[in-house]
Amino acid sequence: MRFKLRDKLFIGGGWTPGRSGRTFEVVNPSTEEVLAAVPRGTPEDVDDAVRAAETAFGIWRRLQPEGRGRSLYGVARSLEARLEEFARLETLDTGKPLGHARGEISSCVRYFDYYAGVADKIHGETIPLGPDYLNYTVREPIGVTAHIVPWNAPLNMVCRSLAPALAAGNTAVIKPAEQTPLTALLFAEVFDALDFPAGVYNVVTGFGAEAGKALSEHPRIGSITFTGSVETGRAIIRASAEHVKPVVLELGGKSPQIVFADSDLDRAASEVVKGIYSNTGQYCDAGSRLLVEESISEPLVDKVVRHAREITLGQGIENPDMGPLVSAEHFDRVMGYVEAGQNEGANLIMGGRASEFEKGYFVSPTVFDGVSSEMSIAREEIFGPVLSVLPFSGEEEAAGIANDSNYGLAAGIFTSDIDRAMRFARDIQAGYVMVNEYFTGGPGSPFGGYKQSGIGRERGLMALQNYTQVKNVVIRVGRSSPGADAEHIERTADPGAN
Ligand code: NAD
Numbered sequence: 001m002r003f004k005l006r007d008k009l010f011i012g013g014g015w016t017p018g019r020s021g022r023t024f025e026v027v028n029p030s031t032e033e034v035l036a037a038v039p040r041g042t043p044e045d046v047d048d049a050v051r052a053a054e055t056a057f058g059i060w061r062r063l064q065p066e067g068r069g070r071s072l073y074g075v076a077r078s079l080e081a082r083l084e085e086f087a088r089l090e091t092l093d094t095g096k097p098l099g100h101a102r103g104e105i106s107s108c109v110r111y112f113d114y115y116a117g118v119a120d121k122i123h124g125e126t127i128p129l130g131p132d133y134l135n136y137t138v139r140e141p142i143g144v145t146a147h148i149v150p151w152n153a154p155l156n157m158v159c160r161s162l163a164p165a166l167a168a169g170n171t172a173v174i175k176p177a178e179q180t181p182l183t184a185l186l187f188a189e190v191f192d193a194l195d196f197p198a199g200v201y202n203v204v205t206g207f208g209a210e211a212g213k214a215l216s217e218h219p220r221i222g223s224i225t226f227t228g229s230v231e232t233g234r235a236i237i238r239a240s241a242e243h244v245k246p247v248v249l250e251l252g253g254k255s256p257q258i259v260f261a262d263s264d265l266d267r268a269a270s271e272v273v274k275g276i277y278s279n280t281g282q283y284c285d286a287g288s289r290l291l292v293e294e295s296i297s298e299p300l301v302d303k304v305v306r307h308a309r310e311i312t313l314g315q316g317i318e319n320p321d322m323g324p325l326v327s328a329e330h331f332d333r334v335m336g337y338v339e340a341g342q343n344e345g346a347n348l349i350m351g352g353r354a355s356e357f358e359k360g361y362f363v364s365p366t367v368f369d370g371v372s373s374e375m376s377i378a379r380e381e382i383f384g385p386v387l388s389v390l391p392f393s394g395e396e397e398a399a400g401i402a403n404d405s406n407y408g409l410a411a412g413i414f415t416s417d418i419d420r421a422m423r424f425a426r427d428i429q430a431g432y433v434m435v436n437e438y439f440t441g442g443p444g445s446p447f448g449g450y451k452q453s454g455i456g457r458e459r460g461l462m463a464l465q466n467y468t469q470v471k472n473v474v475i476r477v478g479r480s481s482p483g484a485d486a487e488h489i490e491r492t493a494d495p496g497a498n
Contacts, residue, residue: 010188012052013198029095030315041206043214049202053171056199061169069119076112091316095323108159115163132478139468141169143222151177248456252381253409257287263414269303275438281385285410308365331361334384341377408450
């Protein structure tokens, strides 16, 4: 399959090299070959994109909601028709196995289908205030929404927030991760071909500290949706404070997978392996801590190790079970944790650097046991294929270890006891709880974190709160003079009641 690589910014419906003319290279992490050189977006480029999105907002928000929905269905169909092309490009850019990339692009299609159906169902309420008043709310779009996304599931992270934002009548400026900008650029072709108003979808590639910072600080954006690390999340909050912008933060995790002795151990082991090694451990909700009931620790860890040894590693395009890490820098970071785990006294059962590859950023599925909660490999997000095994005895201890984290994104529980599962679901401090299957759910399931895993929720109908603001309108309809109405005087005396 031939690729049309898009290597320009997409602003106001047109392709541009950007104001500075400077570029940076995008590398295939499977081979270390340069795939493209894309513009290094500047604050001026960001300003151009925000202006274009502002102009488009005046048109897009006024379309019939049903028409907006039809346009979003159009995006879903076009993406579906070009699924293989997008999946291959995503694979080259990220290193992820091709089958996996196909799954992520299919999920992009589902986001657009889901929110296309929602576009004409975003409505307000009427609130009873007596016969002389009509008191109602409308949900209005916010304006230009900024979407700053990471490299681990590049187009999927764009679509997750873009589809609800557009459905609600907003326009968007996307800042893809510098490691993986190619599918967000190619996606612009879809909007272009469907005759969306110019400027509804804009992409500014570039570095976080430059283009990302300029976008998050821009005075005329209406909101920021950020997916990425906690550290950058803090910078986003600070940037949003200046102009008092709402933020959605989807940050990291150190999610537990908790296996009880009464679970189906074969099934639990294969789910645990999927939960940590999918996407080479580079998912925010990767189940990177295996909490296992002491009595079954040995057989379960044996099964996990057996499955992990069967995982094939290779170039994403050859569709192995697991591809490389995304970049040389990230490879060094993950290997730093493998070293730290050993230095802190954990037992490395398998894994570490995959030395059979001359090129590419390959790390083998890695398992540590003998891990305790204070070790860095139990506390910090590694974002790689590294599983830390922590034993527990009894429910209370399991919940204590699971909740002993600054993060609270996801949790998996494996048990055949429904009461225990429900007690856990109640007690766990996490925004997403999965019982007897990891990575389950869909576009309708709200996703987001407790504690430092984030603020707000993506997906589902809840996401519409991120991309709408509520206007309350109160109309006096009675004929009597408002001044003579005792109730009216009472209400105006209390501004909060009006
Ligand atoms: P990152 O924070 O380094 O970068 C994310 C994005 O922010 C990139 O586009 C980057 O260019 C930009 N950025 C960097 N500095 C910036 C700044 N000062 N101002 C504005 N933008 C800036 O994160 P990453 O390493 O690309 O991604 C990995 C992280 O993302 C992990 O912590 C992972 O858990 C998290 N993540 C979370 C979710 C979720 O839904 N909760 C999903 C995927 C990834």
